[in-house]
Amino acid sequence: MNAPRPAVRTVLGDIAPGRLGLCDAHDHLFLRSPLLPGQELDDEAAAEAELRAFAAVGGGAVAQWTPLGLGRRMDLLPRLSAATGVHLIAATGLHQAAHYAPGRLRRLLPGLAERFVADLTGGAAGAGEAGPAGGAPPVRAGMIKVAGSFHVLDAHARFVFSAAAEAHHATGAPIGVHLEGGTAALAVLDALCGGHGVPPGSVILGHLNRAPDSATHRRAAEAGAYLAFDGPSRAHHATDWRLPECLRALVEAGCAERVLIGGDTTTAAARAATGGGPGMPHLPAGLREGIERELGAEAVELFYRRNPARAFAASWRA
Template identity: 65%
Template sequence: MVNRAPSDGPAAPAMHTARSVRTVLGDIGPTGLGVCNAHDHLFLRSPQLPGQELADAEAAAAELNAFRAAGGAAVIQWTPYGMGRRAAELPRLARESGVRIVAATGLHQAAHYSPELLARVHGDLAGLFVTELTEGIGGTGPRAGMIKVAGGFHGLDRHARHTMAAAAEAQRATGAAIGVHLELGTGALDVLDLLCGTLAVPPDRVILGHLNRSPDLVVHRTAAEAGAYLAFDGPSRAHHATDWRLPEALAALADAGFGDRILLGGDTTTAAARSVNGGPGMPYLLGRHRERLARTLGKDLVARFLTANPAHAFAADWAPTG
């Protein structure tokens, strides 16, 4: 095992005392986030996944309890607007499990929605995102703590560009981080060109998801050099042939001094993938997956991926409301 101490590379940016993470039970100091699953789903519904909905609240509770028993303290739910977030359930689940939950606003690829829904929200997406971040989801629900958008396979269509423009406007208004679904891990640099170039979003407010699915080490390093956070999520998926490349990819980033840009997540998207139904689920992140990464990277650096890094990535200087 190569010994890579947590101090390798540049230090994580200093945390301004006013910064906080917006959970479904209220804002907390970044250090209170704890061991964090930086990308997962408690509830999810899409016409692209018929019959595989995450809709059972008690199964979600069981999954959170299993994650907590494995040492987990926080879950960032990346389920955006119109995909069955069941936001009203999230505060109860957080209280009963003791796991901090961050909810998302935002919009996924057009394929996940009906044309009628897209037509209804198209005109003021930024306003919708800001409302959910500052007032609450659905008018009375908990506030979202991040914005989730999506690119396409090796490209950005008109829907993605419109959604990302709205996300950038909402980010400027609130300070929230923007998490980006990269289709099979592709298009990361196109996303950064749009969000951080054309739309002037600070790179450290952008989290690129699913990079493990496209183990292009040059792209990974380029994105890290730009200042974005890199999320490697969805381990132990039989149809993701790149899982075995993850230790190599993370080692390359750490050796180049970018250990402070890495986040880890589970990305449970179907009921069958939950640990309570026999899948890897949320606990896998803190069990065999963490152990495997520690063999290459060392326990301290992997702990940093799970604690200090998400604390910085999801904390924001939230703009005053009211």
């Protein structure tokens, strides 16, 4: 029997990787956390306006890294994708414990790997989350999102990593990792890849721009992981000036094929269409132009199109 061809799992179904287009590799349309009181992303109309603004400047796809229990609104994503023409990759997974009320976390932890697999294969709704409307096909997640802690992996992270690895082996899904402050990248790879046998090419390390350690970046890239530089957002603007040097170092080290670019818009104020920006449109507009000036058109093609087409593709086993 022939192995299945790699595909990107979007909320409207699996697509060939080449159809993904220009990709925002890490962002949020919906997000609700007790650590961000009053800054919830929960407005459907605002999410649609942001996607339309993104599409108007050439955006083709967004990976929404909002995991279980944080208001990811899986039920709304298919309509938003169909209305705007933007491919959407949804996430299952679990964030740091601090992002959940204790009662909600206790409800999510039992059978965690099975919960992840159900999300990836059948669109099961998480605790307190809406599922698809009556009669609608199931909405499937296309990635697993997990999180480390600052410079270390605490017991919660290790428990969630184990469940994520089990779900990866059952389905083939890529795993995106929130690195707190951009730290612990190599510890994450040791845990997921060395400890649980996840192929490095199935791991996306997020927030590396927040720790501009080019030696660590190079080692992670040479190990085979994907590196997401996902800071252009009001919450993280202090890292913007470091981005060109980080990207240049990776290009010069021969690691350009491991780089992804994302926006990580986490507050309503950071949206372009309904807030003060820069939001999702900044990636295909201003930021892309700056990268091309510094590193050339080939780097832009890799960072925005070819690399995410590989990073989010899987030979799905379920």
